[in-house]
Amino acid sequence: MPNTKSASKRLRSDQRKRLHNRVAKSRLHTLEKRLDQALAGGDKEQAQKALQAAMSLFDKAAKSGVIHRNKASRKKSRLVARIQRATA
Numbered sequence: 096m097p098n099t100k101s102a103s104k105r106l107r108s109d110q111r112k113r114l115h116n117r118v119a120k121s122r123l124h125t126l127e128k129r130l131d132q133a134l135a136g137g138d139k140e141q142a143q144k145a146l147q148a149a150m151s152l153f154d155k156a157a158k159s160g161v162i163h164r165n166k167a168s169r170k171k172s173r174l175v176a177r178i179q180r181a182t183a
Contacts, residue, residue, distance in 0.1 A: 115161075116161050119152075119155075119156050119159070119161040120156075120161060120162070122152060123149070123152055123153065123156060123162075123170075126145060126148055126149040126152055127149060127170075127174070129145045129148075129149075130142055130145040130146060130149055130174060130177075130178075133145050134177065134178065134181045139181075139182055142178055142181070143178070146174055146175070146178055149171075149174055150171050150174070153167040153170055153171050154167060154171075
């Protein structure tokens with residue numbers, strides 16, 4: 096339980112930030128799964144669309160501080176490699 100006015104305000108803002116971050120991370124995981132499903136189904140066009148959406152969202156998440164920029168870069172690189180392996 097916060098003891099000061101500023102601590103209680105900090106608690107409220109932290110809760111809002113945590114919710115925002117959880118939503119953003121959940122969307123990232125969903126887009127990764129969508130890409131995997133497209134690759135498993137052999138749909139190259141759908142996989143390409145999912146890749147573009149995922150890359151954009153990873154960049155936005157890194158820009159807003161939800162994930163680290165190096166993690167976003169690593170994830171994007173691995174997604175591209177996964178698509179290249181599946182289409183080769």
